[in-house]
Amino acid sequence: MLISTNADVLRALADPLRARIVELLAAEALCVCHLVEETGARQTNISNHLRVLRDTGLVETEPCGRFTYYRLRPEPLRAASARLDELAGAAEAARAQTRKRPCP
Template sequence: MATDVIKLLADPLRAQIVQLLAGEALCTCHLVEETGAKQTNISNHLRLLREAGVVEAEPYGRFTYYRLRPEPLQSTADHLAALAERARSHSESRRPC
């Protein structure tokens, strides 16, 4: 799961969308305005983020608001922190040839 989230966030526009959604729930029109990207492009990125469980959609009248789910990001952060700790604790380890 962590590698999937990392791959998703490697795209600059998706990373920007996630950063914007960290502050508040936004609809597609807000994301288009904030990023300058086309609506279809934003919608495609949101679909990928939704399918990965990183964002959730919340219908609100005629609009759909998107909210960032912190759990997948925290899980990814924990995974990366564990890798960093492993690298620290094995910094002098070397496999003999």
Template sequence: MVMSVENDVIRLLADPLRARIVELLAREALCVCHLVEETGAKQTNISNHLRALREAGLVETEPCGRFVYYRLRPEPLERLAAHYAELADAVRRTYTRDTRRACP
């Protein structure tokens, strides 16, 4: 069963704008003004998405003068990737035509 943290990550990344924000933050730390410029979304929308990502532990903040930069944390993504890698391994090990459950 997928742990609740992974469920949160899946739910958050299902939103196209949040997924785009995560992709951008995977390359460099950015502030809200950069994300507005890159995505074309409104500042309040970006801020709301960043708050959700921060609350889920996907991003962390880094104050820099009067700006706040957002940085992606790799650990939640690594846990999610590991979970799905384990599922893929289980399929490779056990799933064949002979492993079907009989119908009643």
């Protein structure tokens, strides 16, 4: 599993189908056949999106017989959320300032 930056996580979540897969995996571990059924996407498309989510560390796999179940990892989501919260706090503080940086 790769350790990704917050930008990698946000980029992975920017795709609507990957975002939907993440929503589904937040509720329970699922295999590709479940994700195909839930999303209506093709198996190869789901597999490609799961590879991106695995590469960014958002999902982990669990072999179960001839199937592989995918589970959402909360840590990368929490890290990205914390960074976004920091940026929001900085923006609030900057908004409160009346002083502006002078142009050269």
